[in-house]
Amino acid sequence: MTIFMGKFKLAGHFLMLSLQQTLRCKEQRFVEETVRLISNGKVGKKSDLVQARSWVGALNVTGLPSNQFILRYDRASGPGGQNVNKVNSKCTLTLPGLSNCTWIPQEVRNILRSGKFRYYAKSSDSIVIQSDETRSRETNKLKCVKKLVQEIQQTCQFPNETTAETAKKWTKIKEKANKERLLEKKVHSDKKKNRGRITSNY
The missing domain is CATH 3.30.160.20 (Double Stranded RNA Binding Domain)
Structure with missing residues (x-):
């Protein structure tokens, strides 16, 4: 019974980690796409847009x-x-x-x-x-x-022109998101290394 409950908890833990990782990936892609659209070399000048x-x-x-x-x-x-x-x-x-x-x-x-x-x-x-x-x-x-x-x-609906200050702000957001992603990745890796096997009590 203990083994079964332990495996159930472990499966639930893996499911939560997988869900969190998926959400982080989506958030990361959103931030990267936003930064790419803003920091496209057209900031601060009269672009084609x-x-x-x-x-x-x-x-x-x-x-x-x-x-x-x-x-x-x-x-x-x-x-x-x-x-x-x-x-x-x-x-x-x-x-x-x-x-x-x-x-x-x-x-x-x-x-x-x-x-x-x-x-x-x-x-x-x-x-x-x-x-x-x-x-x-x-x-x-x-x-x-x-x-x-x-x-x-x-x-034909176009977004307003982005200022250099806004582009700089989104660049900082991207850098912060990258740091958090790498930190979470390292923490998850350390957990896997330190995780031991579940043993039976009977």
Whole structure:
């Protein structure tokens, strides 16, 4: 009975150590990832990330280069009476070759092509937006452009620029976490070395 209880306690002890080690590893990876993102050589200067954030913030309907887009008008479907069958009011706005659109910052293009942007067609590397909400071609065109601007601003969210002081703070946190991890590792190793076998009392 003593052997059984001893083995049960030992198994529980190993389980707790394993759980603690897993949590420490996750915490360590989080700290390292945070430090890597902050200390990426862009601190204290106007980086591409800052330029992309400024570009997205200043984006508006009138600021888009119209010569970069392809417009097509087709007959709409749905309610609207005979108008939808006679007038090409449905507007399709296409931006081809998104990867080569240098007027869009690279950081923004990366996000739009990552799968988070609902209007991006990966097969053709283009942005396609449609609108047939009204009977007016110009109104539908304006709605397409507004959809594009709003969706870009909602999809492209950038963190604020990190100061050198904050980066230094996270570096210290990483160093402290490393020291604690090595100390825990040494303590655990010493416990294993000093651990004796469980003996029977009968």
